[in-house]
Amino acid sequence: MDRLQAMKVFERVVEEGGFAAAARAMDMSPPVVTRMVAELEQHLGTRLLQRTTRKLALTDAGEAYLQRVRAILHEIDDAEAAAAASTRDLKGTIRIVTSPVLATNFLAPMVALWHASFPKLMLDISIDAFAAARVDEFDVTLMVAGEDFDANIVARPLLHGEAIVVASPQYLERRGIPREPQDLVHHDHLRDSGMAARSQSGPGRKLRLQPLRGDGEAQEIDMPAVLQSVSTELLLRAAVDGAGVGVTSRFLAEEHLARGELVHILPEWIFSRYTVYAALPSGRMLPARTRAFLDFLTQRVADEAMAVQRGQQRA
Numbered sequence: 297m298d299r300l301q302a303m304k305v306f307e308r309v310v311e312e313g314g315f316a317a318a319a320r321a322m323d324m325s326p327p328v329v330t331r332m333v334a335e336l337e338q339h340l341g342t343r344l345l346q347r348t349t350r351k352l353a354l355t356d357a358g359e360a361y362l363q364r365v366r367a368i369l370h371e372i373d374d375a376e377a378a379a380a381a382s383t384r385d386l387k388g389t390i391r392i393v394t395s396p397v398l399a400t401n402f403l404a405p406m407v408a409l410w411h412a413s414f415p416k417l418m419l420d421i422s423i424d425a426f427a428a429a430r431v432d433e434f435d436v437t438l439m440v441a442g443e444d445f446d447a448n449i450v451a452r453p454l455l456h457g458e459a460i461v462v463a464s465p466q467y468l469e470r471r472g473i474p475r476e477p478q479d480l481v482h483h484d485h486l487r488d489s490g491m492a493a494r495s496q497s498g499p500g501r502k503l504r505l506q507p508l509r510g511d512g513e514a515q516e517i518d519m520p521a522v523l524q525s526v527s528t529e530l531l532l533r534a535a536v537d538g539a540g541v542g543v544t545s546r547f548l549a550e551e552h553l554a555r556g557e558l559v560h561i562l563p564e565w566i567f568s569r570y571t572v573y574a575a576l577p578s579g580r581m582l583p584a585r586t587r588a589f590l591d592f593l594t595q596r597v598a599d600e601a602m603a604v605q606r607g608q609q610r611a
Contacts (some may be wrong), residue, residue, distance in 0.1 A: 300372075302336040305329055306344065310362055314352060318462060363433055366391075367577075370435070376581040387416035393427045394438035397528040400550055402455075402572065404516050405439060406596050413592065417585050424587040425490075428575070435586050442568055450591055451573040454597050457547050459567035462507070462558045467538040472559055474541075476504045477515040478514045483520040484540030503543070505565040515565075543567045546588045 309318040309329065319326040322412065337344050344358035354362060371387050394403060399421060410419065424430060428439040431449055439451075463483075474480050502516040522540050525531055535542035536557045552558040553589060574590055576582065 297335045302332045305332045360540050389418045389420050390589050391420045391434045392436045393422040393434045395427050398438050431575045434575045449575050451575040453571050455572040457545050458569050459543050459560050460546050463541045466540040480517045480519045484522040486531045486540045486542035487521040487524045489524045506563050508566050540585050
């Protein structure tokens, strides 16, 4: 049995969701693909896949083995790429995992330029609201962390930002503009029920705001919630539509603020500071293609920041 080829076949069967699909993708016959996976299971002495008439599912052993196989295959690709770097362009696949909000608002606007710059490097992007828990499974994990972030992982900071309080002009016309944090007790809260919000709000689920500048004390506001969700996009849309007062990143609010769809209220107060990181799996050599992707992200963020600065100077 060719163990390396069997690993590749097993990985492709999982990715394609079946033996026949994997066979087509690899230009092999279905019986050969089935036989190779069976021989691999026999060699390992354990079942990797649960087979039914409708779908395939990984066993616990298969899930653990798949992660190791992907790491091994990536290391082989990296070694080949390093050996051939002087004779041909970078190529292959970069596996990325990130949250829905970062995928849509941070990563997606860069994809076309990335492809134009590196046409032979494919981005395989997975979406997971809790991407930070899967750092070792992917080449790059794009994640958001607060000021107290101290995880034992390799991570490159890409973007620093603040979470601010916003509402639509129509809502503020109906309910009035809050001048102090405690004025929010009379307003409707569009509450983020995600992990970051829970850690800030505490057991009483109060909204906690801190001064933008200086060492003043934070204030906790017992603000009635009318909507609660883990979806940043849903909460932002509800704020734009006038459903209440929400907390969102300045980065996400920029376009809505510029168009007059949202108003930044309590500008001397913020909810939190955060950083967008590109986290890397521990204990693995950084492949040339991953380094190229990280450098690309860093440059794009710098270019965007410069463009915003120039726009502010013209204004």
